[in-house]
Amino acid sequence: MQRYFIEIPQINERLVLPTNVYHHAITVMRLKPGARFEAVAADQKVTVMQLVEVTDETAVAKVCHKFTQTVELPLEVTIVCGLSKKDKADWIVQKGTELGAQHFIFFAGDYSVARWDQKKRTKKLARLRKIITGASEQAHRLSIPTVEYIEDLHSLTLEHYSERVVAYEEAAKQGEKSILAQLISRLKTVDKLSQTHLVAVFGPEGGISPAEIQYLQQNNFLLAGLGPRIMRAETAPLYMLVALSYAFELA
Amino acid sequence: MQRYFIEIPQINERLVLPTNVYHHAITVMRLKPGARFEAVAADQKVTVMQLVEVTDETAVAKVCHKFTQTVELPLEVTIVCGLSKKDKADWIVQKGTELGAQHFIFFAGDYSVARWDQKKRTKKLARLRKIITGASEQAHRLSIPTVEYIEDLHSLTLEHYSERVVAYEEAAKQGEKSILAQLISRLKTVDKLSQTHLVAVFGPEGGISPAEIQYLQQNNFLLAGLGPRIMRAETAPLYMLVALSYAFELA
Incomplete structure (x- = not known):
């Protein structure tokens, strides 16, 4: 229906x-x-x-x-992505909405080729909101995810998030493969999961810069690998959302 | 590199x-x-x-x-998808390659609007192979996934596959949420996982027909739900691949 x-x-x-x-x-x-x-x-x-x-x-x-229905992820998830080229943002919000994210934030990363100036930003955000509403209706979501744009990672309001993780390709290359599973195991023991707000940061196509990683590490972000294969910038957020869905909704 | x-x-x-x-x-x-x-x-x-x-x-x-590197999924996975409209097949093979599938098979489902006639098929498959090769290189895969087209589900060579599952939206709507996790739990106890060949079937945009579901059930396919949200046809195969990757490569 x-x-x-x-x-x-x-x-x-x-x-x-x-x-x-x-x-x-x-x-x-x-x-x-x-x-x-x-x-x-x-x-x-x-x-x-x-x-x-x-x-x-x-x-x-x-x-x-x-x-009433239970179709929302049992914890609140914010997906923060560096700006990549072309229509990747469209794609991330559409698929991310199907997969249960509640908030999307795009930022101009140190290695982002794309930038959204004031004029472009208004237009882009309106377009993303339209895509998100359509995807929410089709996915039978109960709430419409939000989307916003921030100038850089320092503009992220960290105190919103009780759990913090960044997908780090270098960690994956070095064979890191337990951080995400450990985080999920710990969250499975949390009493009030619905009050948990997880933020997950993903670099743009060019990756996360050393300065950005340092800033995130200083602010208690976990550096997690997402498996042994190199994923495109737009695929990694979906990996995170499916891992959360599988672990909390099916397994 | x-x-x-x-x-x-x-x-x-x-x-x-x-x-x-x-x-x-x-x-x-x-x-x-x-x-x-x-x-x-x-x-x-x-x-x-x-x-x-x-x-x-x-x-x-x-x-x-x-x-030498270990970047391939520890079991062999074939993704079988009903034909959907537009460039969804392109998208499925690109993302599916990043996420570790070894084989892709497209079929004209009972509810498929799209069909590939002989001429179109050759052109489409050539295009898909090019996308898969590029994605394999970028994802740092060790092997290039194969892709083929079959007329309908009855043309699937079932004896290739020791494990069989079909993503079934109706199951998901009825709250089915344990079949995939049970399958994965059982596979985790298998001695020679590398000899396990899993086939996962996904309907086209219009879904799987009752006749197709009946045929699959008669041939020992498990009917699995993939979580409480309705996913688009092209998103479901990626959900399956990430769930397998998370369960076997990270958790």
Whole structure:
């Protein structure tokens, strides 16, 4: 069933679909009266809605029933990525949303070739938010991840994060392969995992600079390898998210 | 260091770079005499080579030293995917190669919108092989994954595979979350993991048809959910590969 993020009325009340939802549900998906869809509100409750009236300009739906679901990762994860070229940011937020990240932060790393100036930044962030909303609906997420841009790693508000890790290719090359598993094992023993906020930092295509690594180490980031194969910059964040999902949601 | 798949000579012998390697190493990467690169031969041995002579048309390198590495997944994994639209196959083989798959097979599923006719197939497979070779070099793989196309799931040579799993969205929706972890736990106790050949089947964008699921079930495929979020067709194979990598290479 199609899912939309939308503030929904109480049971028995009716809802006029907002323009963007009308466009997707009626124009793109061609839903007809009687068709059902899911609406997710800010309180993460899911409501099954049924279309009762569709015209060329408006559509009205009524509430059928509400339910709750557990589809969010059991801990809060922020993915921090150095800017890479082309559409890699698009790709990272789309796949990262499917895989359960709650926040994305992009930064201009010491080795980033790309930079987002003020004008580009506004446009890029709007585009990323649109991709994230679409991916959240398709992945049946209960909340829409956030995305922001910071000038450099020093602008990261460290005190937000109780757990800190950086994917470090040099560590992987030297055969480091236990840090991530140790972190996950420890988190499995944490009492209130839902209050744990993990930040994971990934370099741009050019990698993380020695100065950046030093700054992160001084701020209690773990340097973790992600297996023996060299991954592209955009693949590493997904590796981290799947490892967390597998360990906490399946294993 | 840049890596190329190339048959290399014995120590102290010299190698004239093949045209495709010359193009990448000299024209694209602009390596100069004295620069080193890695050559991987069919026996999966890595040889560090040094450029000794570069002209506008040819380049000669000498052997420095050989070494062995463990960068391949400890079991053999074949990823079988229903055909989806656009460039999703490109994407699956590129990321799947980074993540350690050894074989890719695409099939026209019951719900596939895309089909590859004979002409398209040859062109597509050539393109995919090129992407896979590039990704293998960049990921520092020791072998280049294979790729082929089959008409439908019945054309899959089942006896190749000692372990069989299919990612099933309906299972995930019903909250199935232990099959993959159970399979991995069992494989961890296998004596000769390197002789284990796992096949993992993924539907196209439209999903796996009931007839296809029935056929797979009759042939001892496990129906596994991959977590509570709905993933796009191209994301699920990567989830499987990372779960295997995390479980066997890091945890």
